[in-house]
Amino acid sequence: MGEPEIPTRFAPAMGKAKEKKTEVVICFAGDSGDGIQLTGGQFTETSSFHGNDFATFPNFPAEIRAPRGTLAGVSGFQLKFGSVEVFTPGDRYDVLVAMNAASLKAHLPYLKTGGIIIANTDGFDKKNLKLAEYIDEQNPIEDGSLEDYQVHPIDVTKMTRTALKESGLGIKEIDRCKNMFVLGYLYWMYNRPLARTEEFIQRKFKGHQELVDANMKALKTGFNFADTAEAFTSRFEVEPAPLEKGTYRNIIGNQGLAIGLIAAAEKSGLDLFYGSYPITPASDILHFLSRYKNFGIKTFQAEDEIAAITSAIGASFGGALGVTASSGPGIALKTEALGLAIMLELPLVICNVQRGGPSTGLPTKTEQSDLFQAIYGRNGEAELPVLAAYSPTSAFGAAFEACRIALEHMTPVILLSDGYIANGSEPWRFPRSKDLKEIKTKKVSKPENGSPYFPYERDENLVRPWALPGTKGLEHRIGGLEKTMPEGNVSYDPDNHEEMVRIRAEKIQKISESIEDQIIDNGEETGDCLVIGWGSTYGAIENAVKELIKEGHRVSHIQIRYLNPFPKNLEEIISRFDKILIPELNSGQLCQIIRSRFLVDAKSISKIKGMPFHVEELKAQIKKHIS
Amino acid sequence: MSEVENPVALTAKDFASDQEVRWCPGCGDFSILKQVQMTLPDLGVPKENIVFISGIGCSSRFPYYLNTYGMHGIHGRATAIASGLKAVNPDLDLWVITGDGDALSIGGNHLIHLLRRNFNLNILLFNNEIYGLTKGQYSPTSPQGSISKSTPFGSVDHPFNPLALALGSEATFVARSMDRDPQHLRKTLKEAHEHKGSSFIEIYQNCNVFNDGAFDRLSNKETKAETAIFLEEGEPLIFGREDNLQAIILKDFKPAVVSIDSRENLPENIWIHNPEKKLKAGILTQFFEEINPKMAFPRPFGTIYREQRICYEDSMQAQIDEAIRSKGKGDLDQLLEGQNTWTIK
Numbered sequence: 018m019g020e021p022e023i024p025t026r027f028a029p030a031m032g033k034a035k036e037k038k039t040e041v042v043i044c045f046a047g048d049s050g051d052g053i054q055l056t057g058g059q060f061t062e063t064s065s066f067h068g069n070d071f072a073t074f075p076n077f078p079a080e081i082r083a084p085r086g087t088l089a090g091v092s093g094f095q096l097k098f099g100s101v102e103v104f105t106p107g108d109r110y111d112v113l114v115a116m117n118a119a120s121l122k123a124h125l126p127y128l129k130t131g132g133i134i135i136a137n138t139d140g141f142d143k144k145n146l147k148l149a150e151y152i153d154e155q156n157p158i159e160d161g162s163l164e165d166y167q168v169h170p171i172d173v174t175k176m177t178r179t180a181l182k183e184s185g186l187g188i189k190e191i192d193r194c195k196n197m198f199v200l201g202y203l204y205w206m207y208n209r210p211l212a213r214t215e216e217f218i219q220r221k222f223k224g225h226q227e228l229v230d231a232n233m234k235a236l237k238t239g240f241n242f243a244d245t246a247e248a249f250t251s252r253f254e255v256e257p258a259p260l261e262k263g264t265y266r267n268i269i270g271n272q273g274l275a276i277g278l279i280a281a282a283e284k285s286g287l288d289l290f291y292g293s294y295p296i297t298p299a300s301d302i303l304h305f306l307s308r309y310k311n312f313g314i315k316t317f318q319a320e321d322e323i324a325a326i327t328s329a330i331g332a333s334f335g336g337a338l339g340v341t342a343s344s345g346p347g348i349a350l351k352t353e354a355l356g357l358a359i360m361l362e363l364p365l366v367i368c369n370v371q372r373g374g375p376s377t378g379l380p381t382k383t384e385q386s387d388l389f390q391a392i393y394g395r396n397g398e399a400e401l402p403v404l405a406a407y408s409p410t411s412a413f414g415a416a417f418e419a420c421r422i423a424l425e426h427m428t429p430v431i432l433l434s435d436g437y438i439a440n441g442s443e444p445w446r447f448p449r450s451k452d453l454k455e456i457k458t459k460k461v462s463k464p465e466n467g468s469p470y471f472p473y474e475r476d477e478n479l480v481r482p483w484a485l486p487g488t489k490g491l492e493h494r495i496g497g498l499e500k501t502m503p504e505g506n507v508s509y510d511p512d513n514h515e516e517m518v519r520i521r522a523e524k525i526q527k528i529s530e531s532i533e534d535q536i537i538d539n540g541e542e543t544g545d546c547l548v549i550g551w552g553s554t555y556g557a558i559e560n561a562v563k564e565l566i567k568e569g570h571r572v573s574h575i576q577i578r579y580l581n582p583f584p585k586n587l588e589e590i591i592s593r594f595d596k597i598l599i600p601e602l603n604s605g606q607l608c609q610i611i612r613s614r615f616l617v618d619a620k621s622i623s624k625i626k627g628m629p630f631h632v633e634e635l636k637a638q639i640k641k642h643i644s
Numbered sequence: 645m646s647e648v649e650n651p652v653a654l655t656a657k658d659f660a661s662d663q664e665v666r667w668c669p670g671c672g673d674f675s676i677l678k679q680v681q682m683t684l685p686d687l688g689v690p691k692e693n694i695v696f697i698s699g700i701g702c703s704s705r706f707p708y709y710l711n712t713y714g715m716h717g718i719h720g721r722a723t724a725i726a727s728g729l730k731a732v733n734p735d736l737d738l739w740v741i742t743g744d745g746d747a748l749s750i751g752g753n754h755l756i757h758l759l760r761r762n763f764n765l766n767i768l769l770f771n772n773e774i775y776g777l778t779k780g781q782y783s784p785t786s787p788q789g790s791i792s793k794s795t796p797f798g799s800v801d802h803p804f805n806p807l808a809l810a811l812g813s814e815a816t817f818v819a820r821s822m823d824r825d826p827q828h829l830r831k832t833l834k835e836a837h838e839h840k841g842s843s844f845i846e847i848y849q850n851c852n853v854f855n856d857g858a859f860d861r862l863s864n865k866e867t868k869a870e871t872a873i874f875l876e877e878g879e880p881l882i883f884g885r886e887d888n889l890q891a892i893i894l895k896d897f898k899p900a901v902v903s904i905d906s907r908e909n910l911p912e913n914i915w916i917h918n919p920e921k922k923l924k925a926g927i928l929t930q931f932f933e934e935i936n937p938k939m940a941f942p943r944p945f946g947t948i949y950r951e952q953r954i955c956y957e958d959s960m961q962a963q964i965d966e967a968i969r970s971k972g973k974g975d976l977d978q979l980l981e982g983q984n985t986w987t988i989k
Binding site: 062065066068213257260261262263264265266267268276279280283288290292309310311312313314315317319320321323324327328329330331332333334335336337339353354356357361447448449450485486487488489490491492493494495496497498506507 | 661663690691692693695697700707708710711712713714715716717718721724725726727728729730731732733735736753754757960963964966967968970971972973974976977979980981982984985986987988989
């Protein structure tokens with residue numbers, strides 16, 4: 018077998034010093050069938066073991082296999098890793114891996130000037146150039162239009178085929194190993210060991226030795242090629258980040274959310290029932306939970322969104338921890354049942370992994386436009402608690418807390434996440450089971466001596482008891498009609514209705530007694546400007562505000578975790594700042610709520626592009642308001 | 645030694661709640677409520693294990709009038725609520741109360757999926773061929789041409805045949821009864837309860853305000869003998885007045901009505917009812933002149949179809965048991981830790 022061809026246009030290396038970098042952003046881009054997400058995932062895992070902090074952002078098309086080579090079919094995986102604290106997957110890339118012309122065209126606008134392009138030349142043939150809509154099929158690699166960048170054209174396809182020609186695999190299978198070649202190449206660039214990915218290959222292709230061998234070989238060939246080709250004058254070194262001491266793992270947002278639900282079930286001594294209908298980007302929660310049957314979890318793939326939530330309500334009535342999840346359109350379908358759960362006063366957790374809307378909208382893109390839906394979107398006066406996860410790791414705690422509130426306060430709770438959190442990943446210093454608080458349910462197991470059981474008898478927090486079917490002597494009926502207190506009998510009495518509406522609302526507001534005060538995430542307790550965020554904008558705001566503070570601005574940042582009820586001290590914090598800015602991936606929903614609730618002249622920074630904020634754009638926007 | 649409670653025999657009265665029953669005077673629902681209350685004490689189920697779940701509609705007020713556990717849900721969703729409840733507590737004795745609008749219109753999707761999954765519970769579909777609670781619009785079971793508030797010129801909708809729908813949805817127990825035949829209704833309720841799986845009973849129920857007499861021909865003494873046939877397992881299909889007895893024969897899966905002289909002298913090919921034969925059950929569901937006007941067959945009552953099939957909640961639990969057996973009971977710390985960790989010192 019011949020040695021891989023070495024492109025001659027690279028200048029010979031002057032030696033291989035290690036150039037230190039504090040943070041690097043790489044974007045892997047290719048066709049949605051190119052194994053891009055897997056490649057990105059592997060690079061992330063290897064970097065995490067190296068001790069880097071990181072944040073990832075997969076960006077893929079809604080179609081499973083969009084037409085090959087087209088702009089619509091480009092799948093991207095963005096990763097930022099660093100020897101410093103990493104808050105976001107980065108604004109602009111240092112390195113763009115473009116497996117074809119379309120992926121270069123789609124991602125070039127986000128590459129830093131002077132950045133590195135690793136281009137698979139086979140993906141730049143006439144057909145690909147045409148599909149990518151390059152005028153006259155002009156090849157950007159050859160026409161000088163990329164002179165502001167460092168281009169590394171490599172015929173990945175040819176080299177992988179050459180390396181694997183004796184593997185016994187067909188061309189199709191060999192071509193599937195291209196991503197491993199590229200990964201090997203990048204491992205050399207960033208001085209990373211191959212061991213983690215080698216272990217992964219062994220696991221993934223267990224029982225198919227020919228595939229194990231082929232993928233291993235492609236990985237090593239890529240690594241050796243980078244070494245031999247002397248494409249770089251130096252290798253890059255990104256040292257471990259000064260993360261807090263402890264044991265870490267990598268966590269993806271949806272996974273964190275699912276583990277949070279399981280942990281809450283364990284800590285409350287309940288069985289978890291998860292009713293769900295498949296929908297992007299929430300389905301992974303169902304996939305994950307359905308694998309953990311040995312925790313006694315009952316996952317129910319319902320016939321529709323309505324059955325998903327109503328079956329969970331039935332499960333809650335029966336004494337399980339009832340949970341359902343969906344994304345905006347599915348949540349819309351669940352709305353009537355949400356009202357029922359509020360009326361019944363049963364514990365229930367509803368997760369909304371938001372995506373671009375309205376209607377089908379942008380299924381695979383992120384947005385924060387369901388806040389109004391969560392807070393107001395029901396018929397009648399129907400308050401419920403709303404929480405928001407703000408990062409992949411926080412999804413765990415947010416899910417756990419949503420369950421705690423639901424169970425301790427006998428109410429449905431909405432937990433907001435979004436596509437960016439759901440699919441993003443970061444290092445997680447995971448807790449131990451013993452560090453998690455026990456959750457006390459409102460279950461009543463024995464009939465009180467002689468006294469009758471009233472389903473709507475309330476405690477000091479206005480919370481009703483939870484009597485489970487099967488418990489002798491506690492037989493009772495509940496329903497969606499207005500009811501008397503404490504008997505729960507149907508009532509159309511006008512005064513009773515007004516009283517019940519007020520009590521149900523007050524019950525929710527009282528939850529603010531049991532939640533943590535709002536903290537200042539960054540900056541001083543008082544200042545010129547307070548930037549208020551919620552949800553997945555956390556990293557971008559944190560980063561932007563940190564830099565503005567460094568530049569001498571008196572700016573602070575808070576990220577609101579509890580959107581209803583708000584933390585008790587929120588109004589007071591807001592009052593200590595002259596200006597209030599609220600960046601959101603919607604047209605200003607939290608901003609409207611803050612303005613109406615606190616009568617402050619809060620200003621919205623709005624982005625509705627299905628994409629997260631960039632730190633630079635956020636900084637520029639904030640500066641505009643404070644200068 | 646554990647204390648053994650001496651079970652006190654319960655009566656129908658023990659199952660009546662303290663709430664005033666508020667259906668219109670003369671409503672068929674009163675009879676159904678009474679038959680259910682009379683049947684429950686005979687089932688040998690502790691009262692605290694019985695749960696009634698309903699949707700929305702006149703019939704769906706039912707749970708309020710029973711002194712058991714109950715939930716008055718939302719329109720069409722009783723079946724889905726019951727599915728979740730049964731999944732987490734298979735020991736409960738569940739009864740879904742629904743109507744023709746609730747189960748077949750707004751809740752059609754949940755009904756068919758519940759039936760194919762075969763949760764072990766009983767579905768009582770009160771069919772009055774009208775929307776009563778909303779005051780008189782036609783329903784999915786109203787005959788074509790029905791004059792109602794919303795169809796002043798007659799409905800153009802072709803109606804559902806509820807039993808055929810249930811059978812087509814892979815139901816494991818399908819029966820029909822009516823409010824005006826208390827004895828038959830109690831017997832059918834018991835048979836439904838005895839069946840392990842989703843038991844579907846369509847109960848003809850007279851709405852004396854908006855659709856009075858819809859089933860009169862099937863229930864009044866003059867016509868009943870000729871328009872209805874009461875099925876008994878292992879018995880021949882015979883109907884008609886004693887002075888004009890008719891039998892149903894089945895030849896090459898084609899049914900026909902023949903006159904007979906006596907119950908002893910039966911023709912060749914006489915149809916003997918066997919509720920475990922699905923093809924025959926399918927034919928029985930087609931004895932439905934509203935849909936097949938040319939088939940002048942009597943309307944069948946009783947258990948039309950029955951089969952044994954594993955229940956959803958049992959399969960669900962079996963998977964969990966198997967997972968625990970093979971992997972061991974879930975360990976939260978292991979789950980939190982995941983597959984790959986690294987330590988920063």
